Amino acid sequence: MNSSPLKYRRYLVLGIFFFTASTLIFGAIRLQIDEPVDLAQRAESRSEKLQEISTDRGIIFDRNHKLLAVSVPHHSLQINPSQLLHTKEHWADIAKVIGWPVIKLEKFINAKNARKGEMLQRMLSDQQIEVFRQLDINGVDLMPFQKRHYPLGRPVSQLVGFTDRNDNGQEGIEKAFNQILAGKTGKRKILHDAKGNTVKTLHVIDAVTPGEDLRLSIDSGVQYAAYRALEKAVIRENADGGSAVVMNPHNGEILAIVSYPSFNPNESSEKKARLYRNRAVTDAFEPGSTLKPFTIAMALQSGHFFPDTEIDTSPGYFDLGEDRVSDPVNRGLLSLSSVLTQSSNVGSAKIAMALPYGDLWDILESVGLGNKSGLTLGGESSGKLSFHSTWEPIEHATHAYGYGMQVTLVQLARAYSVFANGGWLLPLTLTLDNSLFGKTRVLKDDVAMNIREMLAKVVSEGSGKRAKVEGYSVAGKTGTVRKFHNGAYSSERHLALFAGMVPAINPQLVAVVMIDRPKNKDQYGGQVAAPVFSEIIYESTRILGIPPDVPTNFQPLSPKFADTNIFEGQKN
Amino acid sequence: MRGLIVLIISAAVFGSALGLVVKRQESRVLGTRLHKLQLERRALKQDWAQLLLRQSSLASHSRVEKLARHSIGMITPPSITVVSKK
Numbered sequence: 001m002n003s004s005p006l007k008y009r010r011y012l013v014l015g016i017f018f019f020t021a022s023t024l025i026f027g028a029i030r031l032q033i034d035e036p037v038d039l040a041q042r043a044e045s046r047s048e049k050l051q052e053i054s055t056d057r058g059i060i061f062d063r064n065h066k067l068l069a070v071s072v073p074h075h076s077l078q079i080n081p082s083q084l085l086h087t088k089e090h091w092a093d094i095a096k097v098i099g100w101p102v103i104k105l106e107k108f109i110n111a112k113n114a115r116k117g118e119m120l121q122r123m124l125s126d127q128q129i130e131v132f133r134q135l136d137i138n139g140v141d142l143m144p145f146q147k148r149h150y151p152l153g154r155p156v157s158q159l160v161g162f163t164d165r166n167d168n169g170q171e172g173i174e175k176a177f178n179q180i181l182a183g184k185t186g187k188r189k190i191l192h193d194a195k196g197n198t199v200k201t202l203h204v205i206d207a208v209t210p211g212e213d214l215r216l217s218i219d220s221g222v223q224y225a226a227y228r229a230l231e232k233a234v235i236r237e238n239a240d241g242g243s244a245v246v247m248n249p250h251n252g253e254i255l256a257i258v259s260y261p262s263f264n265p266n267e268s269s270e271k272k273a274r275l276y277r278n279r280a281v282t283d284a285f286e287p288g289s290t291l292k293p294f295t296i297a298m299a300l301q302s303g304h305f306f307p308d309t310e311i312d313t314s315p316g317y318f319d320l321g322e323d324r325v326s327d328p329v330n331r332g333l334l335s336l337s338s339v340l341t342q343s344s345n346v347g348s349a350k351i352a353m354a355l356p357y358g359d360l361w362d363i364l365e366s367v368g369l370g371n372k373s374g375l376t377l378g379g380e381s382s383g384k385l386s387f388h389s390t391w392e393p394i395e396h397a398t399h400a401y402g403y404g405m406q407v408t409l410v411q412l413a414r415a416y417s418v419f420a421n422g423g424w425l426l427p428l429t430l431t432l433d434n435s436l437f438g439k440t441r442v443l444k445d446d447v448a449m450n451i452r453e454m455l456a457k458v459v460s461e462g463s464g465k466r467a468k469v470e471g472y473s474v475a476g477k478t479g480t481v482r483k484f485h486n487g488a489y490s491s492e493r494h495l496a497l498f499a500g501m502v503p504a505i506n507p508q509l510v511a512v513v514m515i516d517r518p519k520n521k522d523q524y525g526g527q528v529a530a531p532v533f534s535e536i537i538y539e540s541t542r543i544l545g546i547p548p549d550v551p552t553n554f555q556p557l558s559p560k561f562a563d564t565n566i567f568e569g570q571k572n
Numbered sequence: 573m574r575g576l577i578v579l580i581i582s583a584a585v586f587g588s589a590l591g592l593v594v595k596r597q598e599s600r601v602l603g604t605r606l607h608k609l610q611l612e613r614r615a616l617k618q619d620w621a622q623l624l625l626r627q628s629s630l631a632s633h634s635r636v637e638k639l640a641r642h643s644i645g646m647i648t649p650p651s652i653t654v655v656s657k658k
Contacts, residue, residue: 053610056617059624067628070621151628188607204603208610210617224633470650 053186057167058211062220068160069150075129075142077121081112083139090137097131154262155227158278162265171276176376183211216430217253222246225539226256233532234260237518243280245409246511249417252426284381284406288481290499291402293451295348296336298363300447307450308335313346323394325349337454341462345401352400361388366442367415369407374427383407413512416499420507423448456504467530469537471548476500478525493517496528502537503549
């Protein structure tokens, strides 16, 4: 063994020891003498804590990215009266910015002199914030908070809903999509100093998930037009209220869903529970005559009836035990088509009774009645359709013309879409996400077409004349429903209904209108609800750019247009 | 030979320890930066929200309709006069 490597190693080890020891000593001396900082205090004041990372609620848009709901940061003014009591020189400044007389502020501070935090003004303008930031007065704090704004107000308030003070969805879309909109606050562990300043982030425990924006299928233009038409009608007809739904029958997208009376979600004083209800979704009613097309569809689908099959409705009534089914007058011999244009109860009941109970129940169930419509809104009613094995003979008859069962307005719109789109039942949707799209064929294409032709006749020559829209062929059905009141059907309380589609040949839109308890002399669906339908469709077709399909007889405005065919180039 | 292995392993351990320190520091710096950027994103989104709100109140249906009808006297065209281009 050689001695020199051993020696070398010994010196090396010693050298390392010496170096380490002197570094430590030097460091200790430097900390104790050179840096006059109270390290003990610094160590104490720095500590770890969990900090929340907050996030903002997502924005709600309509289908064209128009704003429906947004959270915007604001500041409220909070003062510390016990602190301000000793700095009277600032009072004049504060009073001036918030537009108070100094004497009022003085009283306020004196009255709350023991308090440490008092709200002085709930919402400050940008200029006020700027001034307070410059003044930088001790005892005056700007407290940030988020406020939800609903720029469209009343026309869309029941649908969109609103949030509570803590930004949790309380009603409508805000509630139904709360999880997506709210996101998730994150958490991180930080090292902070005595003043609360973050020294450094130690690590993120929960990553923050920002609230997602939401785009609805609603077209705010159509929504606004529908609301306006409905509002006018309810006031004109002296009615209790009303609602309307406009939808695309080919993909189940709701374009408008309105109820009246409504409320302004930006004014807390207007928030009354009875106004929150989205009547088109929550309220079920007997559909009356608007159900008859489904009875006719059942008849055609069975193969035993054809559009020209004649039904004898004389003498205008028939009895089932103690109950009587009747028409206002004896309508005599009616074709299937005339049963609809003349809206004959006797005809509808006789058609249904020629077939088994199950046939009628099957068709009503298959077009979505008695089931939820696919909307994810809370409080949706399923309506009421009892199973046919429980029916009495009279119930079989009344179901054929829409009594003894209940539907919601959205269910009715969805059911009429089956006629409009050639026989398919679609789930309804309020968003543009159609990934869950599942459609079922429930009617033969030619049956749906036959019904559309009959419904077009209801508008061109029957009870629905006032649903006409210039330039378009319209198909639809009126309904005047007696309301059940004090245990009996009232002859004074009605629901006026209209359900229809345009253009009749190849429908692009389905709309249904319900006016609750009109109190003028005329209370029929054809007089009260049909004009609202016409107005909504007139505006909607223009907004959505649906080309007219019926050339109108018109006088050209000027010679320039004399030989121009305005419908050229618009055929699909 | 054994000495060489020990040396290599020691160097590797030392290197990895240094690497850990460096990476931990990097992760803190990035974490802080991420947080800053998230705050910035939030502030920008809030600005955007305010601008959206202003835009929508200026372009609200009722305001536009009022201006169109009363200030500049526009009317809803009767459907007869709707002309579409080829």
